[in-house]
Amino acid sequence: xxxxxxxxSFSIQDQRILEEVSVQIKAKQFVGLIGPNGSGKSTxxxxxxxxxxxxxxxxxxxxxxxxxxxxxxxxxxxAAVSQDTPVLFDFNVRDLVSMGRxxxxxxxxMDNKDDFAIVNEALAQxxxxxxxxxxxxxxxxxxxxxVMVARALAQQAQxxxxxxxxxxxxxxxxxxxxDLIQTLHLTVVAALHDLNMAAMYCDYIYVLQQGRIVHYGTxxxxxxxxxxxxxxxxxxxxxxxxxTGKPYLIYLSAx
Amino acid sequence: MNKKFMVxxxxxxxxxxVSMTLAVMIGxxxxxxxxxxxxxxxxxPIFSNLIEGxxxxxxxxxxxxxxxxxxxxxxxxxxxxxxxxxxxxxxxxNSIADPYILGISSGATVxxxxxxxxxxxxxxxxxxxxxxxxxxxxxxxxxVFLLSRVGGRISIFRLLLAGMAxxxxxxxxxxxxxxxxxxxxxxxxxxxxxxxxxxGAKWGNIFIPAIIFVIVFVLLWLHYRQLNLLLLGEEAAVTxxxxxxxxxxxLIVLVSLLTGVLVAVSGxxxxxxxxIPHIVRLxxxxxxxxxxxxxxxxxxxxxxxxDAIARVLIAPEEMPIGIITAFCGGPFFIWLLRRxxxxxxxxx
Numbered sequence: 001x002x003x004x005x006x007x008x009s010f011s012i013q014d015q016r017i018l019e020e021v022s023v024q025i026k027a028k029q030f031v032g033l034i035g036p037n038g039s040g041k042s043t044x045x046x047x048x049x050x051x052x053x054x055x056x057x058x059x060x061x062x063x064x065x066x067x068x069x070x071x072x073x074x075x076x077x078x079a080a081v082s083q084d085t086p087v088l089f090d091f092n093v094r095d096l097v098s099m100g101r102x103x104x105x106x107x108x109x110m111d112n113k114d115d116f117a118i119v120n121e122a123l124a125q126x127x128x129x130x131x132x133x134x135x136x137x138x139x140x141x142x143x144x145x146x147v148m149v150a151r152a153l154a155q156q157a158q159x160x161x162x163x164x165x166x167x168x169x170x171x172x173x174x175x176x177x178x179d180l181i182q183t184l185h186l187t188v189v190a191a192l193h194d195l196n197m198a199a200m201y202c203d204y205i206y207v208l209q210q211g212r213i214v215h216y217g218t219x220x221x222x223x224x225x226x227x228x229x230x231x232x233x234x235x236x237x238x239x240x241x242x243x244t245g246k247p248y249l250i251y252l253s254a255x
Numbered sequence: 256m257n258k259k260f261m262v263x264x265x266x267x268x269x270x271x272x273v274s275m276t277l278a279v280m281i282g283x284x285x286x287x288x289x290x291x292x293x294x295x296x297x298x299x300p301i302f303s304n305l306i307e308g309x310x311x312x313x314x315x316x317x318x319x320x321x322x323x324x325x326x327x328x329x330x331x332x333x334x335x336x337x338x339x340x341x342x343x344x345x346x347x348x349n350s351i352a353d354p355y356i357l358g359i360s361s362g363a364t365v366x367x368x369x370x371x372x373x374x375x376x377x378x379x380x381x382x383x384x385x386x387x388x389x390x391x392x393x394x395x396x397x398x399v400f401l402l403s404r405v406g407g408r409i410s411i412f413r414l415l416l417a418g419m420a421x422x423x424x425x426x427x428x429x430x431x432x433x434x435x436x437x438x439x440x441x442x443x444x445x446x447x448x449x450x451x452x453x454x455g456a457k458w459g460n461i462f463i464p465a466i467i468f469v470i471v472f473v474l475l476w477l478h479y480r481q482l483n484l485l486l487l488g489e490e491a492a493v494t495x496x497x498x499x500x501x502x503x504x505x506l507i508v509l510v511s512l513l514t515g516v517l518v519a520v521s522g523x524x525x526x527x528x529x530x531i532p533h534i535v536r537l538x539x540x541x542x543x544x545x546x547x548x549x550x551x552x553x554x555x556x557x558x559x560x561x562d563a564i565a566r567v568l569i570a571p572e573e574m575p576i577g578i579i580t581a582f583c584g585g586p587f588f589i590w591l592l593r594r595x596x597x598x599x600x601x602x603x
Contacts, residue, residue: 051493075496082490089350089486089541099487102480103496155495 001062001077001158001187002027008047008057010040017043019211020057025159025189025204030182032198032219033191035208036232041191042083042163044208048189049080049161061159075103079157081148083164083191087136093147094132097122100154122153125180127173141168149177153184162190166197199223199247207231223247260545263538267552271330274556278326278563283570284317294318325456328464329562330555332453332521333531335468337554339510339517340528341535341546342475345482346506347411350536353529354514357507358418360523361425362395363388363515364449367522368429371444372436384448385460385519392515395421400507409503450575451524453562464516471513472551478502479543486541524577526584527554533591 003025010018018040025031033041046052048059050066059066066074079100087096100122101115123129126146131139136147145168152160160181166174174194178201181188192198198205199219207215207222209231215222220240228236234254241248279291290310296302298319339354347356355361366387369375376383402417403409433442475482481502484492492499514528531554532546539545561579568574 049494051490070496071493071498072496075494078494080490080494082494087487089536091483091487091541095483095540095542096487099480099483099491099495102484105480107477 002060003048003078003159003161003187003189004060004063005044005048005054006058006060008044008054008059010043010047010052010055012043017211018047018054021208021211021213022057023189023206023213023216025187027187028185029203030188030201031190032202032205033189033208034193034195034198034205034222039208040211041208045080045161045163045189045191046082049078050074072103075155075157077157078159078161079152079155080161081145081152081163081165083167087144090135090137092133092135093128093139094119094123096136096147097132097150097154100151100156103155118156119154122150125153126150127176142170142173145169146173146177157186159187160184160189162188164191164193166192166194195223195228195249199249200244219247223249260539260549263545263549264552267549267556271552271556271559274559275326275330278329278559279318279322281563281567282317282322284314286314286318290314291318295323320457324458324461325453325562326559328453328456328461328520329559331461331464331468332517332524333527333554333556333558333561334472334551335464335513335517335554336524336528336558337531337535337550338468338472338475338547339514341532341543341550342482342506342510343528344532345485345543346503346510347415348486348488349415350533351529352415353525354510355422355523355525355528356415356418357511357514358395358399358421358425359392359511359514360518361422361429362391362393363518363523364391364429364445365395365425365432366391367448368432368445371448372432372438372441382460384455388522389515389519391425392511392518395425396507396511396515400511408500409507411503414507447575448522450577451522451580452565452573452575453521454573455520460520464520467513467516471509472547474509476544476547479547482543482547483541486543522575522577524558524580526577526580526588527558530584530588531557533588537591 005021005023008018008021009016021040021044023031023033023044033044035041043052047054050071053067061074061078097119098111098115101111101118123132126149128143128146128150131143136144139147145165149165165177165181169177174197178197182201202219205216205219205222206213207227214231215227223238225236225238228234235252237250237252239248240246276288276291280286280288293306294310294315297306297308336354343352343354343356344350366389367384370383370387376387379386399414399417399421402421403414405413433445436442481492481497484495484497489499532550535546535549535553539549561576561583565574565576565579
């Protein structure tokens, strides 16, 4: 399954947030979206999971306009984990993860054994089985994040949109989560702040700056000292790491 | 959780049956529970031949014509308001909302005041009050609904503000009519109506509320997943396949219809729609799979008792039921507020 944004523009009031942004995620590709704060990463993702409607341009899921299909059909194919997940009313962890099954359920259908097994699997994959009866509001930031990821997994979508998925996680869980997502072989687009993480896991990277795509390519092509200076305003040394064979960044100083 | 839910559900069903029986027994003429059930079963075609009619005609009238419809109406209104309250709280994602937030009660009050003070709709006879009250709430709801639409979308913030604004305007109209009225009796009657009363219950006017309640209840319960997602917020609802605009409109229509019909027969009984969902969340958590049915049961039990107390407290006069619900509900709510471990939905 593929996901594509074509010439997407978006404004909030008169402020242009996205300007003719096009990104393409091929089937089973892990695509990273990087860029400084306020460059439009989250807004682009929100346009891609239908929370926002593009002012112009289209978002295509498997070559079909997502706004021309029912919410339920899209939700079976596309799951999203947003940046912050405030839960005002209190649910326990299992209830929350079970909500991922919603798009698969008909009006009169109860949760059955399959749903139960899928939820168990999602809990296990994200390492939160032991938290299943805990109330969400009593969890730490990192645990909450993993619940949200588990919910997206329970949705069993083939396309996953992640807005800073490793935010709030400790290093062990960051790596676990990224490894997990990689082994699922889904079509993934993720906004990432940690450029070393992006270098390690992404097949392809798009760079956003002030609402425009300024660069794209493989991590090796994109992550260069010049780009870091131009887009992020930092000096960095970039080596190929002998063990991973991936670009490895060491920040030297801010501009 | 399922087990806990079943325990609560069964306990409340039994409690409701016992409460309703007791409520039929209580009154100026007290009646034994045996007669209560004998008379009720004698009205059911299959059993009627098996039961010996050893009660007096006046007992039968008191039980069947006066008290049973009233207790049933109390249960329906209590259950309906509680469910409507739970649904509105999900709709606006705020636990301080109640079913009257959409302007329904003030609209109904205008209709009722017009009937009582000005004698409007007199051609409708004894149903004038209910029909006028329903019309009033319907107009209020349509106004609020239209005002809350921005570019074809329902804005929840505007919905709340429009509800308040429409309520103020309609209350002003009711108050104006009251101020211009010379009749003491009329003013008292309007007061009475505003505080709510089930004294008007008879078989003829409980069918519509009952049917509407059952329909709305079933539809809401079937949509418990969507209601849960609304509670989580727009983002969760959209990404999990809820057609947000459509679902919100459906909810507003369902809640308004139910509340309008209930207010038309009982006046605007306060506090039930606000407090019952809170207690229920305290008991079974926020999952609407459980919140909807338990709210209905608890709301029914609560209002059956509130009405029974309203009837006997200052007998032979009747206390408006709204005074009872607020007087019992208020202190409980304050106690709830003081508990540190209860989340009102403001996050952590």
